[in-house]
Amino acid sequence: MLNNDRAARVRKNMKKAGLTQIVVSSTESVYYLTGVYVQPMERFLALYLTDDGEATLFANEIFGLASTPGLPVVTHRDGEDAVRDLAGAVRPGTLGIDKFLYSKFLIALMQARTDVKPTLGSAPVDLARMCKDEAEREAMRHASQVNDKVMGEIQKQVRAGVAENELAAEVNRLYRENGGTAGPQLVCFGPNGADPHHGGDKTVIKRGDSVIFDIFAPVGRYWCDMTRTVFFGEVSEKQREVYELVRRANEAAEAKVKPGILLSELDATARGIIADAGYGPNFTHRLGHGCGLACHEPPDVSGAMDIPLEPGMVFSIEPGIYLPGEFGVRIEDLVLVTENGGEVLNQFSKELTVIK
Numbered sequence: 001m002l003n004n005d006r007a008a009r010v011r012k013n014m015k016k017a018g019l020t021q022i023v024v025s026s027t028e029s030v031y032y033l034t035g036v037y038v039q040p041m042e043r044f045l046a047l048y049l050t051d052d053g054e055a056t057l058f059a060n061e062i063f064g065l066a067s068t069p070g071l072p073v074v075t076h077r078d079g080e081d082a083v084r085d086l087a088g089a090v091r092p093g094t095l096g097i098d099k100f101l102y103s104k105f106l107i108a109l110m111q112a113r114t115d116v117k118p119t120l121g122s123a124p125v126d127l128a129r130m131c132k133d134e135a136e137r138e139a140m141r142h143a144s145q146v147n148d149k150v151m152g153e154i155q156k157q158v159r160a161g162v163a164e165n166e167l168a169a170e171v172n173r174l175y176r177e178n179g180g181t182a183g184p185q186l187v188c189f190g191p192n193g194a195d196p197h198h199g200g201d202k203t204v205i206k207r208g209d210s211v212i213f214d215i216f217a218p219v220g221r222y223w224c225d226m227t228r229t230v231f232f233g234e235v236s237e238k239q240r241e242v243y244e245l246v247r248r249a250n251e252a253a254e255a256k257v258k259p260g261i262l263l264s265e266l267d268a269t270a271r272g273i274i275a276d277a278g279y280g281p282n283f284t285h286r287l288g289h290g291c292g293l294a295c296h297e298p299p300d301v302s303g304a305m306d307i308p309l310e311p312g313m314v315f316s317i318e319p320g321i322y323l324p325g326e327f328g329v330r331i332e333d334l335v336l337v338t339e340n341g342g343e344v345l346n347q348f349s350k351e352l353t354v355i356k
């Protein structure tokens, strides 16, 4: 069934972008518009949407979508030309293409229809997805409540002799117990925390380590994503200083969240606090990323994004300081932009915590 409210928003965005027809192929975007959730792997799935009301799903018959109520579905079989039917349906002229459509399908489409001019066409759906509607806001709140609970449980399991990958596996068990799905959790001890994307390996905890938990999973269809850093056994003066600095950067950026503020201003706020203390070069990534049906989705929260916050946006605020060979600290919450401010979706404490 086509979600008419969402399709109307996408069509409005198409008009602004000067697009009369688009092909939507990412799993999340097709789900957003139709409620159909399929991960097609190497096979073909595409929703063709026009500005004048047409909406047709093109899908491999193996997905079992032939009788989807309220949505025409054109199926093909394995071994057949997967884009044949779509190529027959699109109109001459400019055609917006999903950024995630495989080039093998795009090139086949271009060869079949030389009168069609493909252009990047994800923005109309991305911009609609960026501002969550009421049902989505509730789903995001729920996912982050689950994350708060998982964070509380996993911190109780920090103990002498434990390895990163044991805790990572336990995080996934806790997600499954609470309606979430497993994934590659980031659990980093001591110097491993200086690599922002270090995954949990066999490293065993040592007294005085910082312990980063960057944990994320879809709960239902919507993602949570939160990071906390704690210390094991004891905390040094330098660790304390860096921790409080990151926390101040996180809280200062969160306090600024309201409609109209630029995304780049949030990044500048956190980055300025860290740079003023001399750690600018050690904050190596953007402040945050949009989160929703995908863990990472528009908007970027970076210095390059001079676009204003709008109600319904959900993104992470996750400053970090990374000291190679020593330790790392990152603190991350998801924040929802409300009509007149910001709602931090994670309630889990940011007080400096030393686990004995």
Ligand SMILES: [Mn+2]
Residues within 6 Å of the ligand: 225, 226, 289, 316, 318, 332
């Ligand atoms: Mn994140």
